[in-house]
């Protein structure tokens with residue numbers, strides 16, 4: 001699945017790239033490698049050792065407050081240190097992005113597992129995406145992350161027009177317009193916008209990342 005994330009990152013930009021939810025920096029490094037030499041600025045956001053999840057809702061049944069604290073800011077900074085233009089921001093998104101005044105975001109890998117963080121992140125990102133920017137969302141449709149499905153369903157009902165494209169059993173992309181259909185062809189299981197009513201039906205237990 002990382003190969004798909006690599007390909008998706010290479011479709012975007014140049015411009016501002018984000019990752020929200022980086023834990024030990026594995027996918028952050030992968031994205032940095034995919035966009036090397038492309039003049040992109042990359043920010044990754046995570047509370048790291050100070051964090052885990054800020055708030056858990058009733059639907060976040062598989063997550064615990066202290067999950068994902070077994071990581072270190074210093075270690076992630078070191079991991080990305082040879083990537084020019086990569087910045088590690090320690091804190092909860094979107095509050096941690098406030099001072100950065102981000103806009104025209106070309107790409108965001110959103111991987112925060114739970115309802116509130118997914119919903120707040122989507123609401124923050126939607127008006128700040130570049131015209132052809134897009135969000136790659138992890139954990140869509142997994143039974144272990146029902147909060148992500150709920151956040152997506154609510155987001156799509158309120159914020160239009162946004163199209164959702166399924167790119168694997170557990171990953172989806174959002175973009176503003178149907179141009180994405182062309183852009184993403186070949187990288188997705190389905191190149192048609194996902195029917196909201198089918199989100200829960202497509203859930204897969206432990207689907208591949």
Ligand SMILES: C[S@@+](CC[C@H](N)C(=O)[O-])C[C@H]1O[C@@H](n2cnc3c(N)ncnc32)[C@H](O)[C@@H]1O
Nearest residue numbers: 021022023026027046052068092093111112117
């Ligand atoms: C599944 S892990 C990310 C894994 C990482 N993307 C990878 O594949 O290497 C989810 C991460 O989201 C972080 N997280 C949860 N809520 C967040 C928020 N509001 N802002 C930033 N990170 C958050 C957690 O602390 C955790 O490290």
